[in-house]
Amino acid sequence: MVEHGVRVATWDNADPLADVFLMQFGQFAAKEAIGIDYRDSMDRAVQSVNVPITNGAPIPAELMQHPGISYLSSYDLAPHYSAQAGWDYPGFYLGSAANVDDLATFWNLRACGIQMAWHDLQHHARFDLVKAEFEARLRTRLAGRENFRNKPAVWCLAANHENASAIIGDGEWTIVGVSESTWNGHNVSPAKMHFGTESALAVLGGPKQLPRLTFALKDKPFASDPWFYEQHLVASISVIGARGDGSNYTFTPPCVPELNEFAARAMTLGYDNLRLEPEHVGIIINVASVDLRLGAIPVPALIERTFALAGFEAKLSASGLVTRQLVTSMGGLDGVRAFKIPGVRRLIKSFGPTHSFSKKDALNKIGSKDAGGSTFSDYRQLYIEPRGPDTELTPSMVFTHLVHNGLFRIGSDLRCPTCQLSSWIPLDNLKQKATCSLCGTDFDATRQLVDGQFAYRRSGVLGVERNAAGAIPVAMVLQQLFINLSSMSLTESYGASYDLRPIDPTGELPVCETDFVALLREPRSSKPAIVIGECKDVGGAIDANDIEHLRQVADAFPRERFAVYILLAKLCAFTPDEIELAKSLNTEFLRRVILLTHKELEPYHFYERHRGDNGKELYASSADDLADATHRLYFQQP
Numbered sequence: 001m002v003e004h005g006v007r008v009a010t011w012d013n014a015d016p017l018a019d020v021f022l023m024q025f026g027q028f029a030a031k032e033a034i035g036i037d038y039r040d041s042m043d044r045a046v047q048s049v050n051v052p053i054t055n056g057a058p059i060p061a062e063l064m065q066h067p068g069i070s071y072l073s074s075y076d077l078a079p080h081y082s083a084q085a086g087w088d089y090p091g092f093y094l095g096s097a098a099n100v101d102d103l104a105t106f107w108n109l110r111a112c113g114i115q116m117a118w119h120d121l122q123h124h125a126r127f128d129l130v131k132a133e134f135e136a137r138l139r140t141r142l143a144g145r146e147n148f149r150n151k152p153a154v155w156c157l158a159a160n161h162e163n164a165s166a167i168i169g170d171g172e173w174t175i176v177g178v179s180e181s182t183w184n185g186h187n188v189s190p191a192k193m194h195f196g197t198e199s200a201l202a203v204l205g206g207p208k209q210l211p212r213l214t215f216a217l218k219d220k221p222f223a224s225d226p227w228f229y230e231q232h233l234v235a236s237i238s239v240i241g242a243r244g245d246g247s248n249y250t251f252t253p254p255c256v257p258e259l260n261e262f263a264a265r266a267m268t269l270g271y272d273n274l275r276l277e278p279e280h281v282g283i284i285i286n287v288a289s290v291d292l293r294l295g296a297i298p299v300p301a302l303i304e305r306t307f308a309l310a311g312f313e314a315k316l317s318a319s320g321l322v323t324r325q326l327v328t329s330m331g332g333l334d335g336v337r338a339f340k341i342p343g344v345r346r347l348i349k350s351f352g353p354t355h356s357f358s359k360k361d362a363l364n365k366i367g368s369k370d371a372g373g374s375t376f377s378d379y380r381q382l383y384i385e386p387r388g389p390d391t392e393l394t395p396s397m398v399f400t401h402l403v404h405n406g407l408f409r410i411g412s413d414l415r416c417p418t419c420q421l422s423s424w425i426p427l428d429n430l431k432q433k434a435t436c437s438l439c440g441t442d443f444d445a446t447r448q449l450v451d452g453q454f455a456y457r458r459s460g461v462l463g464v465e466r467n468a469a470g471a472i473p474v475a476m477v478l479q480q481l482f483i484n485l486s487s488m489s490l491t492e493s494y495g496a497s498y499d500l501r502p503i504d505p506t507g508e509l510p511v512c513e514t515d516f517v518a519l520l521r522e523p524r525s526s527k528p529a530i531v532i533g534e535c536k537d538v539g540g541a542i543d544a545n546d547i548e549h550l551r552q553v554a555d556a557f558p559r560e561r562f563a564v565y566i567l568l569a570k571l572c573a574f575t576p577d578e579i580e581l582a583k584s585l586n587t588e589f590l591r592r593v594i595l596l597t598h599k600e601l602e603p604y605h606f607y608e609r610h611r612g613d614n615g616k617e618l619y620a621s622s623a624d625d626l627a628d629a630t631h632r633l634y635f636q637q638p
Contacts, residue, residue, distance in 0.1 A: 113191030320497030
């Protein structure tokens with residue numbers, strides 16, 4: 001046990017390398033400071049051996065041949081799969097113990113989970129033994145890897161980059177310079193370490209509009225130690241299955257530290273016991289806790305707090321309320337698939353709230369050819385509700401689906417024999433003895449009912465006003481984002497049509513609106529994405545005023561917290577002027593504008609209709625992909 005066991009480095013605090021030794025080899029806090037004698041516990045368990053480092057003498061290679069305090073501190077910890085690895089090349093850090101920037105960089109790189117040993121610029125000889133031992137083990141372990149990962153790395157500040165190879169010694173090395181860009185969230189990313197994962201079956205309770213989860217906490221690390229009952233842990237929770245459609249509530253808000261207190265108050269009974277994590281929610285628990293209750297956050301409130309970080313007071317507009325109700329009546333965001341069919345949109349726009357029509361008229365509208373060239377046959381494989389796998393969609397199925405979801409009501413047009421005017425009476429109120437709603441005369445409607453046919457009218461939110469049909473393009477955009485950009489972690493949130501007012505009225509922010517909002521996970525970034533934009537129906541136009549307002553709103557969000565995208569959508573082609581205006585939202589190094597037309601919103605996947613166009617194969621599973629595809633389609637030179 002002693003021959004192969006733990007070695008504990010000891011050193012003189014006056015040693016110029018003392019800070020380096022503390023970071024690399026570790027040291028326990030004194031019992032007087034924390035009340036627990038960790039060193040005594042370790043000695044009783046593994047019979048650790050002290051290895052002294054003499055001031056000015058070489059560091060014993062024995063410290064690299066055995067586990068030490070630093071190793072035990074990370075024992076049984078593993079990086080979680082959701083953490084992005086980035087640059088994780090193991091090797092040496094080349095720096096000076098007298099330079100606080102080097103010390104901080106070394107500490108931060110090791111904290112990101114990178115296996116690394118120190119090599120000092122001013123004390124080469126003292127590290128000869130440990131360097132040879134660590135390098136030999138590392139080269140053996142890396143030997144079978146791909147080309148750029150099969151040799152040890154030398155990390156250093158930019159000032160030492162050119163001379164790094166000469167200083168560190170012979171052999172092949174991967175030189176990695178550290179600068180501000182190293183910490184941009186893409187290159188070096190902190191590993192999220194955890195003790196393990198457990199699955200728990202939760203009980204979903206509370207109101208349907210804002211549910212809560214209750215579940216048991218399984219065995220926790222070290223929970224059997226009596227003294228550990230004074231400690232706290234973080235339970236990092238990911239929720240699978242308990243979500244609406246992303247537009248009503250969420251259990252996984254975006255990872256923005258400024259939203260921690262807001263989320264804690266909404267989801268737990270405290271205000272400081274929650275931290276938001278990428279794809280997870282971290283709850284600070286007592287080690288003795290046996291269960292946990294987690295409430296959902298209403299998406300409208302989350303969107304309002306998110307806009308507050310940009311300096312705006314956000315409120316659902318009248319059109320936003322209509323869109324939300326339309327989506328709800330259709331069964332959620334994915335329930336609006338029927339609007340992809342041009343004939344359905346044409347039917348809704350053809351008849352106002354007070355105009356009735358027959359089923360034959362409806363089927364003709366739904367099945368007729370669109371001005372853009374698409375026909376109903378293009379949608380025969382579209383699933384708008386469950387049906388047999390070998391059954392194609394028909395106009396009759398579509399119309400029945402719309403009536404079933406309350407977009408149209410069934411009734412009958414009855415002519416009054418007194419005033420000779422027709423009035424529409426809903427099916428629920430139809431009687432053989434009818435009363436004219438225009439003149440009040442009672443009359444016998446039996447013959448008209450026997451010889452006539454049902455007449456239909458718009459109902460629900462579509463029956464409120466003619467312009468309610470403007471909610472349909474917004475619903476189509478949100479549905480397409482929901483289907484194509486949703487992740488397994490179910491972290492996305494969607495909202496429609498918000499009025500924006502600056503919190504500080506004396507500032508330069510505009511009073512404006514956004515037709516939709518999407519808070520999305522960005523797979524290749526540590527920052528969540530927020531998508532805002534403008535949506536137009538056929539014949540609508542996006543002008544310079546719209547573009548300028550969206551630019552100001554996008555620029556107001558803190559760049560260190562959000563990746564902001566501006567989405568412009570139309571149910572027809574963009575004009576050259578609109579494309580030029582949209583292009584002005586991008587810069588040489590920033591692609592943030594997304595253009596979507598009916599060609600992207602009507603298919604199930606965004607770019608189905610572009611396959612083979614000019615040799616372009618386009619796919620999109622994130623906002624960044626959409627911005628890149630927009631650049632290739634509209635802005636890139638042939």
